[in-house]
Amino acid sequence: MVQAAGTTLQCGLVKRSDEAAATPEDSTRYLAELAGVTPGDRVLDAGCGVGGPAMAIARAVPDVVIDGVTVSEVQAKLARDLIAEAGLADKVRVHVADFHRLPFGAGSFDVALYLEVTGYAPDRNSLYRESARVLRPGGTVYVKEVFRREDPLTETQRLSVADFDGLWACRVPTLSETIDGMRAAGLVGIRAREYPFVSMEHFYESMVSRDDGGIRLNEFGRAFLEIFSDFPAFFGEVKAQRQA
Amino acid sequence: MTTRSTGDDYLADIPGELVIRAQQDMDYAIRLLDSERRQEAIAEAELSLSEEQLAKLNNALDSIAQMSFQDVLQALKDLSVTRMV
Numbered sequence: 001m002v003q004a005a006g007t008t009l010q011c012g013l014v015k016r017s018d019e020a021a022a023t024p025e026d027s028t029r030y031l032a033e034l035a036g037v038t039p040g041d042r043v044l045d046a047g048c049g050v051g052g053p054a055m056a057i058a059r060a061v062p063d064v065v066i067d068g069v070t071v072s073e074v075q076a077k078l079a080r081d082l083i084a085e086a087g088l089a090d091k092v093r094v095h096v097a098d099f100h101r102l103p104f105g106a107g108s109f110d111v112a113l114y115l116e117v118t119g120y121a122p123d124r125n126s127l128y129r130e131s132a133r134v135l136r137p138g139g140t141v142y143v144k145e146v147f148r149r150e151d152p153l154t155e156t157q158r159l160s161v162a163d164f165d166g167l168w169a170c171r172v173p174t175l176s177e178t179i180d181g182m183r184a185a186g187l188v189g190i191r192a193r194e195y196p197f198v199s200m201e202h203f204y205e206s207m208v209s210r211d212d213g214g215i216r217l218n219e220f221g222r223a224f225l226e227i228f229s230d231f232p233a234f235f236g237e238v239k240a241q242r243q244a
Numbered sequence: 245m246t247t248r249s250t251g252d253d254y255l256a257d258i259p260g261e262l263v264i265r266a267q268q269d270m271d272y273a274i275r276l277l278d279s280e281r282r283q284e285a286i287a288e289a290e291l292s293l294s295e296e297q298l299a300k301l302n303n304a305l306d307s308i309a310q311m312s313f314q315d316v317l318q319a320l321k322d323l324s325v326t327r328m329v
Contacts, residue, residue, distance in 0.1 A: 200314055205312065214309055227321050
């Protein structure tokens with residue numbers, strides 16, 4: 001998957017404008033800006049995968065320290081290797097842990113990032129409680145996600161969502177349940193919006209290889225390609241703070 | 245979650261039998277776009293195409309294969325090709 005998609009596996013790359021470049025690195029830098037990551041911050045990347053976004057932020061923002069968390073030993077090992085190769089081991093650390101039970105003390109982070117990962121959380125209320133716990137007072141939680149449209153859905157849409165959830169072994173969240181989860185966790189200043197500019201070209205292109213004018217599904221494409229006839233979803237963000 | 249719809253000029257040169265087959269099997273549709281597996285996929289449909297029709301078909305499929313994969317998927321979606329079997 002890393003060979004196909006690179007070190008940042010996200011369905012959608014958020015862009016500053018319709019014309020802006022849509023590379024994973026550009027998109028992550030923009031997300032870090034939207035999340036309010038500033039020089040010197042300690043940042044949690046919850047569900048860090050193989051470390052692409054954490055490395056992009058470490059390159060872009062001076063003096064940040066990023067702790068990535070993944071449940072996968074395989075991802076963690078690969079991430080650590082890539083981080084070492086990139087010479088970023090002093091700025092990015094990777095931990096094998098469940099993001100519902102983070103191995104950090106209360107108030108450890110300035111910003112907690114959840115980049116297309118909350119769909120994998122079986123208990124999102126506990127996810128946001130844990131997020132609130134590890135943030136310093138006034139710290140920010142930032143969620144970038146594929147959100148399902150609110151009910152009611154048509155039967156076709158409901159089946160598309162079920163197919164998507166099955167394919168990715170997730171449960172795509174709605175905006176309202178995300179906001180409710182944050183509110184229940186005591187987070188404040190909750191703001192949500194749909195991103196105006198998102199590209200899925202990188203994601204889809206990573207599913208194929210091309211040669212001699214032809215196009216062929218690669219292993220990633222064979223495993224994950226599905227066209228949903230009416231998938232009721234959008235890319236959006238939710239941002240909130242721990243009470244100061 | 246999809247982008248612009250593609251033009252459909254190239255579709256006129258794709259025989260309906262292939263479209264129907266592709267609608268039933270996305271893997272077949274993708275094979276038609278794979279330069280190494282295309283001829284085998286066309287042969288499976290047992291069509292009798294003239295050289296001119298075959299050339300037009302290959303051109304049409306080449307045009308699709310050269311698009312971004314996202315646009316390819318939109319083209320497939322326009323043809324109601326939505327599932328792998």
